[in-house]
Amino acid sequence: MKGKLRNLLLAATAVMLFAGCSNIGSNDADVSGEGIRDGECLLTVGVEGATGAYNARTINPTTVYDNDSAFKRLVLTGDSAKGLTVEHVFTEAELTAKQAEISLAYDKWYLTLTAYDGETVASSVAVLSGNYFVDLTKAKPASIQFTLTPNELTTPGSVSFTGKLIDPAFNKTTDTDSMRIVKAKAALYSIEKDTVIAGTASTVNVTTIEGVESNTVPSRTFTYTASSVAPGRYIFKVTFISVQGSEASATETEMGYYSDVIVVAPGRATTATNVTIPDVIGKKPVKPTNLKVFYVDGSDSDGYYTAKVEWSDNSSNEESFILKVFEYDAWGDTDASATTILGSEDDSANNKYVFWTSSLRKSGTLGSSTDECELKLAAGKVYNFAIAATNKFGTSDFETRSPCVATDDVAAVAGTSPALYGFRAAQVARVKIAYNLAGGKLELSATESYEGTYVVYETYTGSAITLQAGNPASGATYPKLERSHNPFVDWKDAAENTVSTLDEVKNLSVVASYNPKFIVSYVVEESYGELPADALTAEADRNNTDNNTECINKTFHNNPKFTFTVTGAEEIKVIIGNNAPRAATGNTITLDTNGTGANAMETLDAGTYAVTVLAKVQLDGETEAKWYSRVFAITIEK
Secondary structure: OOOOOOOOOOEEEEEEEEOOOOOOOOOOOOOOOOOOOOOEEEEEEEEEEEEOOOOOOOEOOOOOOOOOOOOOEEEEEEEEOOOOEEEEEOOHHHHHHOEEEEEEEOOEEEEEEEEEOOOOOOOOOEEEEEEEEEEOOOOOOOEEEEEEEOOOOOOOEEEEEEEEEOOOOOOHHHOOOOOOEEEEEEEEEEOOOOOEOOOOOEEEEOEEOOOOOOOOOOOEEEEEEEEEEOOEEEEEEEEEEEEEOOOOOOEEEEEEEEEEEEEEOOOOEEEEEEEEOOOOOOOOOOOOEEEEEEEEOOOOEOOEEEEEEEEEOOOOOOOEEEEEEEEEOOOOOOOOOEEEEEEOOOEHHHOEEEHHHOOOEEEEOOEOOOOEEEEEEEOOOEEEEEEEEEEOOEEOOOEEOOOOOHHHOEOOEOOOEOOEEEOOOOOEEEEEEEEEEEEEEEEOOOOOEEEEEEEEEEEOOOOOEEOOOOOOOOOOOOOEEEEOOEEEEEEEOOOOOEEOEEOOOOOEEEEEEEOOOOOOOOOOOOOOEEOOHHHEEEEEEOOOOOOOEEOOOEEEOOOOEEEEEEOOEEEEEEEEOOOOOEEEEOOEEEEEOOOOOOOEOOOOOOEEEEEEEEEEEOOOOOOOOEEEEEEEEEEEOO
C-alpha cells in the first residue's frame, strides 16, 4: 500500500519564553539581572519538540527529526524596526538542553530560528526554519512559538534508490535472445501535475544480483540517483525494459512498471537500499479498495460543493487511476443517465477526460501512488463513483463507492483543514434551497439573522428534508420569521403551491408568505417591557359578532365596542392604528368605534389595525409599577 500524501515533511516547534521582561513599552526601561543590559529584555529560546512521522511505504530522508532528535546546530537571527540585529549560535550545552537565553532591545523584531545538520559553518546545511514577529514595545506575551519546517528552505537534496526485482523471463543460457530485462527508465514526477521534474530522468542498467540466477525470486538489480533536487514530495516512477535480439537489431519492450512516493528534504539525502520491487513484470495493477466520498465542510458556493474522494492504493505498478463519475436522473435510479470517465485519456466523444484539465477537478491528481483527490460537484444532482488502477498491461476491476459510517468523519483542524463528513447513503447528493424572505427577517438565534434571500445546502439521504421553520416551537424564542411584525405563514413555490418539505433531489426556491391580519407583540419605545399575554383581556361587543369575544388578532364585520383590562394596572392607554391615544385611570378602558359619549372614538374603515395596549402595573417579582406594552391586530371588514 502506498504511503499517504498527507505526511508532514519535517516539522518542529520552538518556544520563546519571556523570562525577564519588565517595563515593556518604555525604550528607557530599567532592567536588572545577570546578562541583561539596560533597555533590553532577557528571552529564553528553546526547542519544544518535533514531529516527522511517515507512513510505511513512503521513501523518506535519512534523518527525520522527532522529539528525541538532537540538532547539530541552532541559530537565532533577527532584525529590528530600528535597524538592530541579533545572531545567537547555540552552545553545546544549549543544544543539549534545547534552549538558550538571549537579550533583545525593546523594539519590533523579525526573528528566524534555523536548524542545521552540520556542526560547523562549513558543514552546516539548513534543514528546518521558522519565522516570527514580536513587538517588545507593547505588553509582554506569554510565549512565542516557532513552527520549524522545510517549506521556505531551498537547499537541494538528493535521491539514491537501489531496487531488486523478479525477472520471470530470466534465462542465462539464452541470454542474447531472451526477453531479459536489461534497462530501467526512471524519473521523479510532480505529484499534482504528473510531469517529469527537470534533471531527474535517466536510463540505468539492470544487472544480475551476484550469485542469484532465478525467475522466481529477485535476481536483478538497478540503482537510480538524482542530485540537486528541490525539497518536496515526488512520485518516483520506473519502467523496466527488455531487449530481444542482437545488439545491432535489438528490440526494446516495456515489461513492467513501479512507482512510489519519495520525500526530499533540504540538504538531505533520501536513500533507499535493496528495495524489493513486487512482481510487476507484465502484470496489470491490483484493484484499489475502500472508495469513499466526503463532503468538505463550508465548500458550498454558487450551486456547487467540494467532494473529497479517497481510496486505498493496493498496488505499486499503476501508472494512473481511472475514476468513473455516474449521474442519475433521480434518487434511487440504478441506471446512470451519464458517465464521465476521468483519467489520463482525452476522448470527449466517449466521455473520457484528462483529470487535470477536467471541469470536475477541484484539486489533487489521479496519478500513480495517490489515494485522494477533490471534485467540484453540482448541487441538485445525484452521483455515484467507481475507481480502477491502470497501466499499459491492463486495467484492474473497478471498485464501487462504499457508503461512509459515522466514524469516517474527520474533525476540522483550526486554521489548517475543514471538517469532512462522509456520504452515508447509497448515492451522493446535495441540494440548494433558496428562501426568499420577501421583505421579512429570519432570526435563528439572538446573534444570527438574515434578510433578503437565505440560502442553505443540505445533504440528501433519501428522506424528505423539512424546510426552514418560521415560527418557534412552544416555549422557544427561535427561529422567528416576521415582516413588519406580521408572522410567517408558509413557503410558496413558483406555482404558488405551499411547500413544507423537499422529497427529491433538486434545487428549490421558495418565497415566504405572512399573515397581514396578525401582529406578533413587540416592545414599544414608551414601555419598559412586554406585557405578559395572560395579564391582558381584550374583548369586543357589537352586532354580527359574539358578545364579549376575544378580539386579539381577530376579524370583525363592523365597528365593535372594545374593552381592554389589565389585571392590577394603575393606568392604561390604548392606541388603535394612527388614531389618538385613549387613556384611563385604573385597570380597564372601553372604546366604542361606532358610538357616542365618553367611550366613543373614530369610526374604523375597513382594514387591519395595530392595537397597542400600554399599562402601568407592578408585575410579580417587581418592586414598583412600570409601563409595559402588548401589540396585536384587529381587522375590520365591511
